[in-house]
Amino acid sequence: MASLRDLGLSEYEARAYRSLLNTGPTTAKELSRASDVPMGRIYDVLNSIEQYNLVRSQTASRPKKYVAVEPSTALDRLLEDKKRELEEKADQYESIVDDLADELDAAEPVEEQFWTAAVGPEETIDLLLERLAAADRDIVMVSSHPSPQWDMQAVSEEINAQLEDALDRGVSIDLLMTREMVASMSEEVGRRYRETLQQREDFDVRTHDDVTGSFNIIDGVEVCIQVPNPLSSGEAFGMIDLKDPEFAANVHEEFAPRWTEAEPLEF
Numbered sequence: 001m002a003s004l005r006d007l008g009l010s011e012y013e014a015r016a017y018r019s020l021l022n023t024g025p026t027t028a029k030e031l032s033r034a035s036d037v038p039m040g041r042i043y044d045v046l047n048s049i050e051q052y053n054l055v056r057s058q059t060a061s062r063p064k065k066y067v068a069v070e071p072s073t074a075l076d077r078l079l080e081d082k083k084r085e086l087e088e089k090a091d092q093y094e095s096i097v098d099d100l101a102d103e104l105d106a107a108e109p110v111e112e113q114f115w116t117a118a119v120g121p122e123e124t125i126d127l128l129l130e131r132l133a134a135a136d137r138d139i140v141m142v143s144s145h146p147s148p149q150w151d152m153q154a155v156s157e158e159i160n161a162q163l164e165d166a167l168d169r170g171v172s173i174d175l176l177m178t179r180e181m182v183a184s185m186s187e188e189v190g191r192r193y194r195e196t197l198q199q200r201e202d203f204d205v206r207t208h209d210d211v212t213g214s215f216n217i218i219d220g221v222e223v224c225i226q227v228p229n230p231l232s233s234g235e236a237f238g239m240i241d242l243k244d245p246e247f248a249a250n251v252h253e254e255f256a257p258r259w260t261e262a263e264p265l266e267f
Contacts, residue, residue, distance in 0.1 A: 026067075
């Protein structure tokens, strides 16, 4: 069950506030008895919940009396405090990430060959988005046909967001698609393309129907190849990510003539 402790109050603070709702205006001594908060702690507890703006005090009376703020107002104040704490935490974590990113990026990259694989629709998209986010210099994307087990609008929006981020950090992007792939995209994806990507200087899209596979070349040294399902034509089975500059150069050599022959996209 939800409790006031979930919003940051201690056990004694929660007891004191709940008791004040029942007693009405009361003294610290009377509240100690009603709430079972020890007399030695009651003033600290009252000062604390007063700082939360959950109680009001009548300083003119002798002894001093306290009254609870209405629950709706009190809960709103606690919620705002929690939101403020979360925003401060988020800012703190973002600062930590920025510092760590600079520190970790300063390390020399390892140039050894390496490969990994993802199997399944979600895992495949996660791997692709991860590798696009890692690009520093350039991205070549080739997409031949839509995969029926993907929500193309959702996937396209995720990829578009990664491409926007890549362009913002100075990465150039060449995207080659078949007309079938273009036709599979929604009007919303087309609108976002026109508004956010089409005008970017380092972003170029062309169409060519002599394309049978889907792959991505990252920074000229890494290739992400979509693996089709051998038992279901048109479906993506998974993705292989291979870091090998020589292999990436060979793939780019096959890509270059089709790119030269391709037509600029008119969405």
